[in-house]
Amino acid sequence: MGRVVDVATQQPLEDVAITARSPAAQREQVVLTDGAGAFRDPDLNPQSSCELSLGGEYEIFGNARVGVTYLRRWMNDVIEDLSRDEGSTFFLGNPGRGIASDFPQAKRTYDAAILSLTKTFSDLWLAQASYTLAHLRGNWEGLYRPQTGQLDPGSNSDFDLRSLTVNRYGPLAGDRRHELKLFLARDVPINNQHRLNLGGSYRARSGGPRSHLGSHVLYGLDEVFILPRGSGERLPWMHTIDAHLGYTLLQTEARTLSFALDAFNLFDFAAVVARSQRYTTRDVEPITGSAADSPFVNGDRRQIDPARITPADGD
Numbered sequence: 001m002g003r004v005v006d007v008a009t010q011q012p013l014e015d016v017a018i019t020a021r022s023p024a025a026q027r028e029q030v031v032l033t034d035g036a037g038a039f040r041d042p043d044l045n046p047q048s049s050c051e052l053s054l055g056g057e058y059e060i061f062g063n064a065r066v067g068v069t070y071l072r073r074w075m076n077d078v079i080e081d082l083s084r085d086e087g088s089t090f091f092l093g094n095p096g097r098g099i100a101s102d103f104p105q106a107k108r109t110y111d112a113a114i115l116s117l118t119k120t121f122s123d124l125w126l127a128q129a130s131y132t133l134a135h136l137r138g139n140w141e142g143l144y145r146p147q148t149g150q151l152d153p154g155s156n157s158d159f160d161l162r163s164l165t166v167n168r169y170g171p172l173a174g175d176r177r178h179e180l181k182l183f184l185a186r187d188v189p190i191n192n193q194h195r196l197n198l199g200g201s202y203r204a205r206s207g208g209p210r211s212h213l214g215s216h217v218l219y220g221l222d223e224v225f226i227l228p229r230g231s232g233e234r235l236p237w238m239h240t241i242d243a244h245l246g247y248t249l250l251q252t253e254a255r256t257l258s259f260a261l262d263a264f265n266l267f268d269f270a271a272v273v274a275r276s277q278r279y280t281t282r283d284v285e286p287i288t289g290s291a292a293d294s295p296f297v298n299g300d301r302r303q304i305d306p307a308r309i310t311p312a313d314g315d
Contacts, residue, residue: 039091041098045077047154055114063122069114078106078140081155086163087218095140095159104165106158108138108172125186136175139168139229146173147213147277148222157219164216166286170229171209178206185244197246197260207235212304213277214284217312222278226304227287233301238271240264279304283312 055069077094082103096105112134119127143153150156157164185199210232216223246260287295287308297303 039089041091041093041100043098044079044092045094045097047079048076050074050076064117064119067114067116067118069112069116071110071112071114073110075106075108075138075140078108079154080106080140080159082159083161086161090160092154100159103159103162104139104168106138106140107169108136108140108142110134110136121185124188125184127185128181128183130179130181132179134176134179136172137170138172139165139170141172147211157223161216161218164219164223166288167225167228167292170211170231172229173208175209175230176205176207178204180204193250195248195250197244197248199244199246201240201242203240205238207237207271209234210275211277212279214280215282217283221281224284224286226279226284226309227292227295231292231295231301232277235273235275236271238273239269241266241269280309285310285312 050073052072053069055067057065057067059065077097079092080095081090082093082095082100083090084102091099093100093103094106095103112132114130114132116130117127119125140158141147141156143156144151145156145158148157158168159165180203182202183199184201185197188196188198190196209230211229212226212232213222214224214226215221243263243266244260246258249257251257287304287310291308295304295308297305
């Protein structure tokens with residue numbers, strides 16, 4: 001990152017105004033230095049997000065209600081380090097705003113619609129069920145970048161170079177389109193002193209997105225999205241069934257004795273939760289435009305047509 005230091009002491013200088021003309025922005029830029037002497041946007045906005053939640057419930061019969069909820073979360077501003085000269089110098093800014101307005105705006109947006117049914121405990125039983133349809137889209141994963149395991153808040157590689165911003169928008173790593181939940185419980189009296197407690201749950205969630213990653217000539221492995229983010233095959237669904245069995249002995253009004261047995265993943269369901277997204281270790285260019293419309297061999301999302309892949313070294 002570019003820094004300003006005192007010539008005599010070699011210590012960083014804070015709040016130094018620098019004016020320069022950027023060929024990419026085609027206008028003069030004014031930046032200030034922070035406490036470490038690094039360049040930053042003088043009008044830098046703090047990182048922030050917003051949330052909107054709307055919903056309602058309706059009682060369909062005694063102690064039972066259905067509900068519908070819509071939830072949306074999005075980023076207002078993101079702070080990242082950026083470079084216009086492919087890594088020779090960097091500055092801190094808000095991608096898509098201020099002096100970084102010529103960069104793509106950082107986006108991370110979650111939309112979810114939730115349909116629920118709740119039966120509170122009465123007549124010795126209860127139930128809860130819900131279905132969630134959700135999308136998590138954007139070009140910024142957050143403070144952690146799972147593709148490379150990078151944890152550098154405010155300086156992840158997403159906006160470091162212009163060439164790294166191509167094909168970044170799409171379903172993010174946490175995108176799970178469908179989720180089902182069902183919980184049931186019943187109290188079974190045997191007599192005045194003995195009771196059984198029965199319970200169970202079923203949870204299912206669709207798999208996350210996968211991308212085709214290549215190597216960047218400057219930044220290395222898994223930094224290039226060869227095709228738009230999320231173009232690969234999704235991971236499979238995950239299913240879990242849990243069970244509960246309990247016994248209660250009412251010895252006196254003030255004393256009870258209880259035993260419980262909980263079984264998690266009762267039927268030992270297993271599913272693939274992650275696969276490597278590294279398509280090639282070679283330095284390659286992103287596939288864009290019409291070439292990205294039908295890039296697969298025989299429609300197989302696991303295999304890109306080799307004729308559409310351009311090595312970054314030109315060979």
